[in-house]
Amino acid sequence: MATAKAGVQTPGRRQRSESKRAAILDAAETLFVSEGYELTSVDAVAARAGVSKRTVYDHFGDKRSLFQSVLARVNDALAATVREVIDRELTRGRDLHDALTAFALRVATEAFPSSDYVTFRRLTSQRSAPRLPGDAREHPERLLEDRFAGLAADGEIHTADPRRAAKHFTALTLLLALEAIEDDSATTGGAPEVPAIIADGVDVFLRAYR
CATH class of the missing domain: 1.10.357 (Tetracycline Repressor; domain 2)
Structure with a gap:
């Protein structure tokens, strides 16, 4: 039985990844608006999004990049x-x-x-x-x-x-x-x-x- 190659995302895995990314952006937007950039932590974003802190970093790198991604989505x-x-x-x-x-x-x-x-x-x-x-x-x-x-x-x-x-x-x-x-x-x-x-x-x- 053929298996997916390492590093290649299946459609199901890609969809889950995109869903997590969207959840992180939604959570971050809410917190950045209500609490402000300085008072919002990556831990708080992860908890609100229902993902691990590692997942947030895997998708966005750091809090600065996460904020810019939120701002870019709203700007677009x-x-x-x-x-x-x-x-x-x-x-x-x-x-x-x-x-x-x-x-x-x-x-x-x-x-x-x-x-x-x-x-x-x-x-x-x-x-x-x-x-x-x-x-x-x-x-x-x-x-x-x-x-x-x-x-x-x-x-x-x-x-x-x-x-x-x-x-x-x-x-x-x-x-x-x-x-x-x-x-x-x-x-x-x-x-x-x-x-x-x-x-x-x-x-x-x-x-x-x-």
Whole structure:
């Protein structure tokens, strides 16, 4: 009877390994958000995931790499959301004012309230926690920069620096909207002024870049 070669994972073993990896990431994400990077131990992650400490190290190496893996997973989910909104709203040939307004509104109403964004903010706001390498992942900001580069190439906006243009747009619309959402969430449970904030921001941006 043939046996599996040493070091070669069978489908069943691979599935178990992937399940353990996912359980470790889920446990680590919960603890890194609730307890913080410094106070979260590998022992606590292993216990919550129902695996051995050795298994955590086998999959991720150390706590720093584990945190970066958690952050990368959340970043990828958030980037996928932003990419979908960009592809749907910032379409070629669409009226630019309408496109930018629709894009910012959807990010404010869909991405910001999502658990992925809340988790991302909580993970990245921890001063002592490691960061992702700048060129290692597909960051949401880079996706918008790439689309703004396309808008500049098409003559829709005038800029030699799409990255700065994207940052200006974000500051005038999304960051102000996020501030309003966070200020109002504790009192009214919403931010009815967000559409007006975004409309004003889009107008200011287009006056500067068109």
